[in-house]
Amino acid sequence: MSDEEPVENISGGAAGGGQSATFDPETAGTRAEAVVDCLGDLYWQKTYGGRDAFECLVRTILSQNTSDKASQPAHNELMARYGGGDDTDLARALAEADQPELAETISSAGLYNQKSERIIALAQRICEEYDGEAGFDEFVREGVPDAVRSTLLDMNGVGPKTADCVLLFAGGRGGVFPVDTHVHRIARRMGLAPAEADHETVREFLERDVPAEKCGFGHTAMIQFGREYCSARKPACLDDPDACPLAGHCDQVGVYPATGEVVDPAEAE
Numbered sequence: 282m283s284d285e286e287p288v289e290n291i292s293g294g295a296a297g298g299g300q301s302a303t304f305d306p307e308t309a310g311t312r313a314e315a316v317v318d319c320l321g322d323l324y325w326q327k328t329y330g331g332r333d334a335f336e337c338l339v340r341t342i343l344s345q346n347t348s349d350k351a352s353q354p355a356h357n358e359l360m361a362r363y364g365g366g367d368d369t370d371l372a373r374a375l376a377e378a379d380q381p382e383l384a385e386t387i388s389s390a391g392l393y394n395q396k397s398e399r400i401i402a403l404a405q406r407i408c409e410e411y412d413g414e415a416g417f418d419e420f421v422r423e424g425v426p427d428a429v430r431s432t433l434l435d436m437n438g439v440g441p442k443t444a445d446c447v448l449l450f451a452g453g454r455g456g457v458f459p460v461d462t463h464v465h466r467i468a469r470r471m472g473l474a475p476a477e478a479d480h481e482t483v484r485e486f487l488e489r490d491v492p493a494e495k496c497g498f499g500h501t502a503m504i505q506f507g508r509e510y511c512s513a514r515k516p517a518c519l520d521d522p523d524a525c526p527l528a529g530h531c532d533q534v535g536v537y538p539a540t541g542e543v544v545d546p547a548e549a550e
């Protein structure tokens with residue numbers, strides 16, 4: 282993952298909104314789908330969409346190289362000053378913002394000069410190319426997914442995970458499985474993707490093996506599972522083989538309970 286990627290999931294995890302959906306866990310066609318069904322039972326099964334695409338991008342830029350705890354107040358301040366009421370076009374307001382004033386508004390997020398310049402440049406581009414945030418939202422929701430993805434990737438400060446999160450959480454697109462650091466680790470540990478796979482390859486395997494309507498909650502629930510059970514340094518199975526609810530689906534690549542050792546799957550023997 283590039284350094285530009287936010288560490289945290291921009292959906293907001295369990296509180297990230299979305300509609301409940303129901304699926305039958307008995308009908309999984311692949312192991313990846315079975316894992317996602319189990320995650321759905323463990324956490325939630327939702328479909329996503331309807332988030333404001335430009336605001337997702339602004340949130341991402343604010344969260345770069347900092348924690349959610351530091352970037353959330355900056356986001357709140359920015360929305361209070363430039364978000365206005367329902368009729369306000371956030372992109373237009375930010376395209377016309379005074380850079381030092383915006384920098385001061387978002388100062389709690391760190392790197393505020395660079396971030397304010399990026400946000401203003403992005404807002405100006407959205408206004409020039411899509412006539413504001415409503416036009417950009419429509420493009421994200423209805424454009425050809427590959428074209429939307431490459432357009433997003435062409436924007437300064439937007440990496441693959443952010444582009445996929447915008448497609449999922451703003452565009453409501455099925456079949457998009459964003460890969461963050463948790464998903465990248467867990468998919469390779471479990472053997473759902475090759476041990477040496479990079480983020481893009483893991484995404485390809487998951488999007489191939491998980492039905493489109495399950496990719497969204499597969500992503501958010503796998504992140505939650507990574508925090509609670511399959512953490513980077515101390516996966517739950519290391520001390521207790523029965524402690525992980527997904528142990529029956531897992532190859533434990535790079536996890537050695539006998540010695541207590543954990544390595545990245547790419548370094549596993």
Ligand code: SF4
Binds near residue numbers: 470471512517526533
């Ligand atoms: S069995 Fe261990 S390595 Fe596999 S998913 Fe569970 S905690 Fe992670």
